[in-house]
Amino acid sequence: MKKKLAVALALMFVTTTAGTVFAAENNPFSSIPTNHWAYQSVNKLVKAGLIDGYGDGDFRGDKPITRYEMASLVAKAMSNEEKADAGLKSELTKLESEFSGELQNLGVRVTTLEKNQPNFKMNGTFDTRYTAKKTEDGASDVKGEYRLRLNGEAKVDSKTSFGVRLVNNAPNGSNFSNNTWTTFGKPDNDQDSSTFRIDRAFLTTKLGISDLTVGRQALKLDANDLLMDSGAYSFDGVKSAVKLNKKVTVTSNYGRLASGVTFLNSKKVDISAAGAYYENYKNIDVTSLGINYADKNFNGGITYAQLKNYSSDLDLKKWVAVNAGYLVNPKLSVAAEYVTNSADPVSTVVTGGDNAWYAKVLYGDQALKKEGQQNVALKYYDVGANSIVPAFFGPDPLTRNGNGHDFKGLGLDYNYAFSPTFGGELNYYKIDDKVTSTNSSYHYYRAALHVKF
Incomplete structure (x- = not known):
């Protein structure tokens, strides 16, 4: 749980709406289509209060987002895991598995992105x-x-x-x-x-x-x-x-x-x-x-x-x-x-x-x-x-x-x-x-x- 909280705290320093789409299929910045199963799972977590969406409190489920952005939302939910019931924990487990690579590499990605973000x-x-x-x-x-x-x-x-x-x-x-x-x-x-x-x-x-x-x-x-x-x-x-x-x-x-x-x-x-x-x-x-x-x-x-x-x-x-x-x-x-x-x-x-x-x-x-x-x-x-x-x-x-x-x-x-x-x-x-x-x-x-x- 400490590791999960550390990941979530790191994400607080990043603007989650940022991200550049690359063509490589396994790149964390590649786009996720709106019909991807992860959207439904994240929406359930938003409605349950485990995620407050982007900085303005709005999860934009009407358009594609990057794998990095989706991993950011997953990390937010991980920091509130104690609020989840059995069903939500199951959804969270599936999301953690799907985006495990992005979550593990977030420290590197965060540092790189922050340097390139306009102030x-x-x-x-x-x-x-x-x-x-x-x-x-x-x-x-x-x-x-x-x-x-x-x-x-x-x-x-x-x-x-x-x-x-x-x-x-x-x-x-x-x-x-x-x-x-x-x-x-x-x-x-x-x-x-x-x-x-x-x-x-x-x-x-x-x-x-x-x-x-x-x-x-x-x-x-x-x-x-x-x-x-x-x-x-x-x-x-x-x-x-x-x-x-x-x-x-x-x-x-x-x-x-x-x-x-x-x-x-x-x-x-x-x-x-x-x-x-x-x-x-x-x-x-x-x-x-x-x-x-x-x-x-x-x-x-x-x-x-x-x-x-x-x-x-x-x-x-x-x-x-x-x-x-x-x-x-x-x-x-x-x-x-x-x-x-x-x-x-x-x-x-x-x-x-x-x-x-x-x-x-x-x-x-x-x-x-x-x-x-x-x-x-x-x-x-x-x-x-x-x-x-x-x-x-x-x-x-x-x-x-x-x-x-x-x-x-x-x-x-x-x-x-x-x-x-x-x-x-x-x-x-x-x-x-x-x-x-x-x-x-x-x-x-x-x-x-x-x-x-």
Whole structure:
């Protein structure tokens, strides 16, 4: 067993998706066809939790892999052999026999491959969508949009890595309410189509029991992004994540979110001028502390977060967010979040409550990792005007709705996987503005495609 564990530990230093296919039949890098019996055996081990697949937790059983990659997965299972029942141990024995040569030579292969691996690795997402927004008076807005995000990571040493993100569009200093999508046909110098640029750069290192991240990085405050759209907004500061055990994590953030920024409306008019809703949001420091619990069927957490205008020493938001989710069965899950803000409104424009509610029911495949998997989600929002900041509110299409009004939203999502890395969705939302005229309420339709690479 010690020998098996040694093999598995050696594999942790290798990117299992690497490998060059050679023609020689007995070469460990030769391709294994998807109808090979080993695929079925490895799939059984994945489902039993003895293997977590590749680095992203996904065993790609839909395409050929090399003998080296298959041996890597076998070694992962060997390190968890004590979890296997008699049937799984039998499968593991057959796999060990089949790939015994590769397992015995892994030390040599690992050393050779590591020297040839690039230190800088990239992945990304590309999304495109068509949307239609129709208000109660019959007015409509139909458009096509796209979004590209590239993520890069470089290993600095055994404890430290460098991360960077490039985007085609993101909030910026001249328009901090700018969204992350580019409308079809918009030139690169248009306000809502920024030049492709780096919007995040940070270092992550292990410091004692904490994973410490320093630099411009994503601002993730709560589970469902009700407080902040973490995909769009970044902050300059420090994040600490301390894993108390396998189920409990404590996370804190501290830094500067905005400094001298400007907010524009859809007509490119400054809405952060004196007396306006966003006047006090031009300079923001952020502080947060959260604790989260997660096991196989349940997850939950509580977060305290504060936005403060550092130039005027004004409390903008003082949030407490509580979330919970439960896997009822393999095909059904429920989730909910409650947010309350104890800071007073910073503008007379705000005419509404301090609390926000979110609920979601998801039926179908809980994670779309294989071709043909699908699910349906029903979502509900009830958002008080003083509970969130419209520009920062994460859920789309509710993001940037109104200018300090209460609203409700009911949505239906359908998601389908064409492959593990290519998916589509259809959405319908009905948004009710509870304060202004009915023309501020609307119906929203969307069809979107998502690619991961």
